[in-house]
Amino acid sequence: MSSAKTSSNAEDYLRMYRQMVRIRTFEDNANQLYLSAKMPGLTHMYSGEEAVAVGICEALRVTDKITSTHRGHGHCVAKGAEFKEMFCELLGKEEGYCRGKGGSMHIADQSNGNLGANAIVGGSMGIATGSAYTARLLGRDDVTVCFFGDGATAQGLMYEVMNMAALWKLPVIYACENNGYSEYTRTDEIAAGSIIARAEAFGIEAHQVDGQDVLAVNELAQKLVARARKGEGPFFIELMTYRYHGHHVGDINREYYRSKEEEREWKQNRDPIIKFRGWLVAQGVVSEGEIDAMNAEIERDAAAAVEYALNASYPDVSEVDMHVFTDVEHALSQPTA
Amino acid sequence: MREITLSQAVNEALAEEMRRDETVFIIGEDVAEAGTPFKVLSGLVEEFGTDRVVDTPIAEPGFMGLAVGAAMTGTRPVVDLMFGDFIYLIMDQLCNQAAKTHYMSGGKMSAPLVVRTNLGATRRSAAQHSQSLHALVAHIPGLKVALPSSAYEAKGLLKTAIRDNNPVVIFEDKLMYNDKAPVPEEEYLIPFGEAHIKRAGTDVTLIGTSSMVQVCEKAAGNLAAEGISAEVIDPRTIVPLDEAALLASAKKTSRVIVVDEGHQSFGITGEIASRINEKAFYHLDAPVLRMGAMDVPVPFTPVLEDLTVPTPQSVAENARKLVSGEMIHAA
Numbered sequence: 212m213s214s215a216k217t218s219s220n221a222e223d224y225l226r227m228y229r230q231m232v233r234i235r236t237f238e239d240n241a242n243q244l245y246l247s248a249k250m251p252g253l254t255h256m257y258s259g260e261e262a263v264a265v266g267i268c269e270a271l272r273v274t275d276k277i278t279s280t281h282r283g284h285g286h287c288v289a290k291g292a293e294f295k296e297m298f299c300e301l302l303g304k305e306e307g308y309c310r311g312k313g314g315s316m317h318i319a320d321q322s323n324g325n326l327g328a329n330a331i332v333g334g335s336m337g338i339a340t341g342s343a344y345t346a347r348l349l350g351r352d353d354v355t356v357c358f359f360g361d362g363a364t365a366q367g368l369m370y371e372v373m374n375m376a377a378l379w380k381l382p383v384i385y386a387c388e389n390n391g392y393s394e395y396t397r398t399d400e401i402a403a404g405s406i407i408a409r410a411e412a413f414g415i416e417a418h419q420v421d422g423q424d425v426l427a428v429n430e431l432a433q434k435l436v437a438r439a440r441k442g443e444g445p446f447f448i449e450l451m452t453y454r455y456h457g458h459h460v461g462d463i464n465r466e467y468y469r470s471k472e473e474e475r476e477w478k479q480n481r482d483p484i485i486k487f488r489g490w491l492v493a494q495g496v497v498s499e500g501e502i503d504a505m506n507a508e509i510e511r512d513a514a515a516a517v518e519y520a521l522n523a524s525y526p527d528v529s530e531v532d533m534h535v536f537t538d539v540e541h542a543l544s545q546p547t548a
Numbered sequence: 549m550r551e552i553t554l555s556q557a558v559n560e561a562l563a564e565e566m567r568r569d570e571t572v573f574i575i576g577e578d579v580a581e582a583g584t585p586f587k588v589l590s591g592l593v594e595e596f597g598t599d600r601v602v603d604t605p606i607a608e609p610g611f612m613g614l615a616v617g618a619a620m621t622g623t624r625p626v627v628d629l630m631f632g633d634f635i636y637l638i639m640d641q642l643c644n645q646a647a648k649t650h651y652m653s654g655g656k657m658s659a660p661l662v663v664r665t666n667l668g669a670t671r672r673s674a675a676q677h678s679q680s681l682h683a684l685v686a687h688i689p690g691l692k693v694a695l696p697s698s699a700y701e702a703k704g705l706l707k708t709a710i711r712d713n714n715p716v717v718i719f720e721d722k723l724m725y726n727d728k729a730p731v732p733e734e735e736y737l738i739p740f741g742e743a744h745i746k747r748a749g750t751d752v753t754l755i756g757t758s759s760m761v762q763v764c765e766k767a768a769g770n771l772a773a774e775g776i777s778a779e780v781i782d783p784r785t786i787v788p789l790d791e792a793a794l795l796a797s798a799k800k801t802s803r804v805i806v807v808d809e810g811h812q813s814f815g816i817t818g819e820i821a822s823r824i825n826e827k828a829f830y831h832l833d834a835p836v837l838r839m840g841a842m843d844v845p846v847p848f849t850p851v852l853e854d855l856t857v858p859t860p861q862s863v864a865e866n867a868r869k870l871v872s873g874e875m876i877h878a879a
């Protein structure tokens with residue numbers, strides 16, 4: 212664990228801890244919804260990677276933007292989203308962030324600068340870079356963070372947009388969440404050479420950091436975000452992390468590509484929440500009792516949000532052809548002769 | 549009225565919109581000093597600078613994706629896609645990202661961008677620089693598609709496209725860049741979804757798009773000399789489509805030919821013919837005919853290339869057959 216700053220950071224530390232627990236709790240509930248067949252479709256759990264999203268998003272302002280991935284609940288929570296709207300979206304309800312039209316893989320929360328999860332691996336890299344272009348063109352000082360997985364580094368789009376971001380010094384940070392796998396394949400089988408060297412080839416300053424250490428992630432993110440804001444970007448970060456569940460909630464029997472021992476090692480010895488909790492208590496920032504109370508409160512919040520979402524209404528069927536175009540209320544009922 | 553080329557019309561539309569709205573910017577390959585291979589954008593970088601007339605590396609998916617993100621966050625990019633054939637390269641960003649942004653976000657986000665590109669064969673450019681691929685994007689809900697048929701439409705439709713809050717793809721006919729047409733000095737916009745009756749007639753309706761509007765007009769001229777009165781309609785945008793105007797004409801003349809430069813199979817002609825069949829069936833005296841580009845890759849050699857696209861002669865020939873009743877039981 213990185214060294215402590217001062218006790219005046221206590222509030223920041225507790226917020227980071229809280230956000231990590233909120234993500235874990237959200238995912239545990241989402242997983243239960245899937246297992247009890249209450250959630251349509253599949254979803255990809257962020258559990259295990261919490262320190263990445265939280266460490267980075269805690270360095271951002273509300274006006275800063277992020278783009279997210281198919282494994283996007285963690286980014287969404289970390290950027291400020293509420294449980295209620297998120298569970299509603301996962302269940303396809305009208306009060307979801309996207310009125311039930313996006314679901315888990317497209318959850319977006321524009322009010323907090325989350326431009327959306329993306330079901331195309333690597334598909335949001337252009338969007339993040341363009342968001343940074345807007346900031347530069349309109350003279351805004353916001354920064355955009357592009358989250359993507361190790362698997363996405365195989366997409367050509369990444370190289371095209373990193374080239375442009377470097378040429379034009381755009382305020383974008385490419386954050387590669389290297390969890391060791393792309394779907395059911397080990398990263399070293401799909402990525403030749405070094406991941407950060409890919410960015411360095413474009414003259415982009417690149418860092419590798421322990422993605423299970425929220426303070427290390429946050430410290431690096433604080434520095435890079437501040438520099439990107441001043442026009443010193445772009446930057447690239449490779450965050451070494453691990454996903455606890457299968458590739459998606461249905462990926463249960465996975466010993467053919469990943470051993471139980473490996474999973475146990477990460478969960479027991481490198482868990483970002485357990486590690487941070489231990490550190491907080493050791494530093495005297497918070498007591499065990501206070502932590503337990505916080506965890507219990509988050510669990511109650513999540514349970515209430517799930518309950519709310521289960522009872523919430525679905526969008527009216529008339530919404531099916533709404534929002535196809537911005538200026539046509541119902542795309543399929545335009546007057547004909 | 550003054551006459552200007554289609555190329556000048558596009559240039560004027562962009563300059564006017566960029567003066568009016570500082571969030572509009574152009575992005576693409578060789579758009580700045582070079583002003584594109586077709587010289588359509590000459591002079592714009594001098595007025596608006598390189599932040600708003602942005603030369604990119606040769607990376608179509610990259611700058612298309614960048615445009616989507618820029619559009620989602622408060623600007624209005626006009627993407628210059630050098631050849632319509634390169635649309636295959638940007639399909640993911642255009643169709644999976646831009647087209648779905650508004651819908652997937654439940655109406656909370658949008659991607660107000662324009663892709664300016666081109667279509668049209670017979671420039672002796674062979675199969676990878678001659679395609680008319682507007683049907684590919686017209687198929688995708690969430691994208692609007694405009695097909696200007698002269699300098700006048702090119703200017704008015706492009707201005708409307710830039711102001712539209714949805715992603716719009718506008719295809720210019722690359723053989724028409726130097727063609728002149730009357731274009732008013734004063735500002736005007738052409739609304740989307742309003743077809744234009746180019747020539748009124750009573751015996752047969754010729755629905756033509758883009759490059760095929762001129763072909764239909766020439767065919768109508770030839771037919772008039774033989775006593776056949778052809779009505780020529782230009783839909784101007786295929787998404788949205790002015791179905792009402794097309795149906796009204798079909799009901800009036802009872803015979804329709806749809807002429808478009810995209811490949812005939814699974815294309816625009818089939819879509820329009822089918823809508824007329826569904827909604828004006830009892831008014832028709834003959835099957836609605838489709839005339840698209842031949843279903844072959846566009847060949848290089850002029851003797852073959854010229855066979856692949858509808859001509860005034862082939863359109864007139866089909867119109868004669870329709871009017872004489874020969875086509876009622878067409879195989």
Ligand SMILES: Cc1ncc(C[n+]2csc(CCOP(=O)(O)OP(=O)(O)O)c2C)c(N)n1
Nearest residue numbers: 282330331332360361362363390392393394
């Ligand atoms: C373009 C594309 N190809 C394939 C897929 C199927 N797919 C979904 S997630 C995934 C693996 C992504 O791996 P990574 O980027 O490392 O993210 P992780 O799931 O590990 O978070 C694949 C192949 C997809 N959604 N999009």
Ligand SMILES: [Mg+2]
Nearest residue numbers: 360361392393
């Ligand atoms: Mg991965």
